[in-house]
Amino acid sequence: MADGQVLPPFRKLAQKQPDIEMRRTDEGVIYLTPRQTPGDRPKTIPHCLAERAQEHPDRPFIRERNPKTDAWEGLTYGEAQQVTDSLAQAFLNMGAGPDAPVMILSGNSVRSAMVILAAQKIGAPAAPISVPYSLMSTDFDKLKHCFGAVKPAVIFVEQYEPFKPALAALELGDCKVFTAEETSDDVLAYDDLAKTPATDAVTKAMDTLTDDSIGKYLFTSGSTGMPKPVPQTQGAMCSMIAGQEGLRDDARDPDHDPDAIPQALDWLPWNHISGSNVNFNGMLWAGGTFWIDGGKPTPALFHVTLKNLKEVSPHSFGTAPIALSMLAEAMEEDEELLNAFFKNVRAVGYGGATLSDDLYDRIQDLAIKATGKRIPIVTMYGATETQGITVVHWEAERVGLIGLPLPGMTIKLVPVGAKLEVRVKGPSVMPGYLNMPSKNAEVFDEEGFYCLGDAAIMVDENDPNKGIIFDGRVGEDFKLSSGTWVSVGTLRPDFNAALSPLVFDSVICGQDKNYIGALIWPSPATMEHMIKDKGSPEAAMMALYGELEKKAKAFNAAEPGSSRRIKRIKVLTEPPSIDAGEITDKGYVNQRATQDHRAKDVADLFTDPAPQGVLVL
Incomplete structure (x- = not known):
């Protein structure tokens, strides 16, 4: 958007505007608490x-594409209730319960959703595990660690064969495995378990659920x-759910249709809070349709x-900013x-x-083209230990915000060195890691x-209603x-x-060095395009270094001090290793682990x- 351009109004969010109470101490600690109160919520997710x-x-309720026909298939709310009753009974029969979880190794699917909900009905924690721990790892150490931590009574895998090596690495003992795939091995069939006649034992188990009942174990x-x-x-x-409901204000959106059935399309994995506890549970609460x-x-x-x-x-x-960039590029070419x-x-x-300013502007240009607004x-912003903590719930004119605390939550900003560390208290914060008392005392x-x-x-x-900005990890700075x-x-x-x-x-x-250097992984899509264009990987790498030099020098030219200028770059050709802890299953690169490993x-x-392969700027 051009400078000085008169911009169209925002499409209104059906959300209350910021109203934050701020308190400061003499030591520089800041407390931020919303004046809005939490809204309605269900008794439990199964309820x-x-x-x-x-x-x-x-x-x-939930739909996915059939990989054979490409048609959308799924279950209604009534069908999901029946299936989860049957699975819950089957889990009871197999010994699952509050101290005997149900573990899910495969990714998002209609069946995985039913397994997660059915386990919760009987108070058996569902434990969805990052798929790369089973399919991308070579030593299965993280998978074995997760298995040992929660000691499941039952394990579900959508497809059996891809997970067979991972299952073989576990000391299963009495733990039972079931799958949706036909196999001659001694495993149970999902379709059979989903037809188990439910008894009143399921209802009795669900009646015992309270706020303290553990619905899931999610791993950091x-x-x-x-x-x-x-x-x-x-x-x-x-x-x-209650925190989000506390901000809801349908009257602010003149286009709000109370009869519209909410529709969500989402890929985020259910072994993390965003995909599982925010998006999936939120759509269940809204009574909408969740498209996988x-x-x-x-x-x-x-x-x-x-x-x-x-x-x-x-x-x-x-989604992630990189996906929004890909989406913007596609929408610019496809009306x-x-x-x-x-x-x-x-x-x-x-x-x-x-999100970069450039991408923000591109998305807004596209929105104006399509809607006039x-x-x-x-x-x-949140964490596995806390659920969502803050949200941007107003029409913000800038990027970089992480919002303000949800109703029911209090943010505490504590001076630590040159930074303010984020701390939080509220009803969505965990009671503590499972069987880790010393770690709980630390956090x-x-x-x-x-x-x-x-x-x-x-x-x-002086005005907390303007929001707060993420300022990095306290321990990553140097x-x-x-x-x-x-x-x-x-x-x-x-x-x-x-x-x-x-x-x-x-x-x-660059810790304790005279300047900053950067290790970079090139974009696979960019390298693929360059290899096609230049004819060989070697020529593509030379072209990549040339483009990197131009862009990095332009970046440095706009930076005033040594704390922001990159003086040397080295391109990494070996992808980040999940086994070495270089990259988490969320795709986040661990800065310290990568430097130690490399x-x-x-x-x-x-x-x-500078040795060969290091670009000096």
Whole structure:
């Protein structure tokens, strides 16, 4: 959008506007609490399903594409209630219960959703595990760790054969395995279990559920050591819903249709809170239809998302910034996609990384073209241990915000060195990691606030209603030899954006050094295109270095100080390793683990003269 251009109004969000109470202490600690109170919520997630099934049994609840026919298939709310009753009885028969979870190794599917909901009905925690732990790992150490931590009575895999090596690595003992795939091995069949006659034992088990009942175990990303098991209580999950309901204000949206059935298209994995506790549970509460997106923000799969968007036209859509960049590029070339995407969507959500100003402007230009209005671009900030903490619930004119606390939550900003560490207290915060008392003592402060290790700053120190901005990880920042602090959490996304679309991600290095260096992974799509264009991988790599040099020099020219200038770059050709902890299953690159694992590459950045393969800027 051109400077000085008079911009159209935003499409209104059906959300209350910020109203934050702020308190400061003499020590510089800031407390931020919403004046809005939490709204309605279900008793538990299984009770929510039962209510929706009674209200509209024939309404489509969850749908996915049949890989053989490509047609959308799924279950209504009434059918889901029946299937989960039968599975719950089968799980009881197999010994599942509050101390004997049901583990899910495969990814999002209609059957996985039924398994997760059925386990919760009888108080057996569902434990969805990151798929790469089974299919991308070579040592299965993280999978074995997760299995040992929760000790499941039952394991579900959608397809048996791909998971067979992972299952063989586990000491299953009495743990039973079931699958949707026909096999001659001694495993149970999903279809048989889904026909188990339910007894009143299921109802009695569900009647005992309280806020303290554990509905799931979700594991942290493993960016610092092995993944930690986080109990997701029914109270915490339902408080997440209540917090969002406390901000709801349908009257603010003049286009709100109370009879419209919400539609969500989503790929985010259910072993994380965003996909599972925010998006999936939220759509269940809304009584809408959840369409499982088989696409992902990768060059090989994003075309599936584009096809799905044309067919579904969802009311809600959120993804990673890299996917929004791919979506914007596609909509700029495809008017049918443009109109289908903006037909119903009320806001565009993003998470996992910062959105660049350039991408923000491109999305707004497309929204104006399709609707005549700008679209609210929002995000939610949280953690496995806390559910969602903050949300952007107003039509913000800028990017980089992580919003303000949800009703029921209190944010505490505590000075730690040069930064303000984010701490949180509220009904959606975990009671503590499973069987990790010493770790629990570390992560809660003297007032009972959970310490996230992230930093944030206020947009306006005198007006909390302007929101807060993510300011990186407290432990990722470092000092140069000059004593100058480098904020990795802000530099890395800005540098990546400046090098877009050449770079998948980067690692910022330079602790106690004279300057900053960066290790980068090139974008697979960019490399594929360059190899086709240049004729060979060698020629493509030379071209890549040339483009990197131009973009990096332009980035440096706009930066005033040494804490923001990248002096050397080395391109990594070996992809990040999940076994080495370089990349989490959420796709987040662990800066410290990567530097430890690639000490030789880091040393190359600071060797004089620079060795071959190191770009000097």
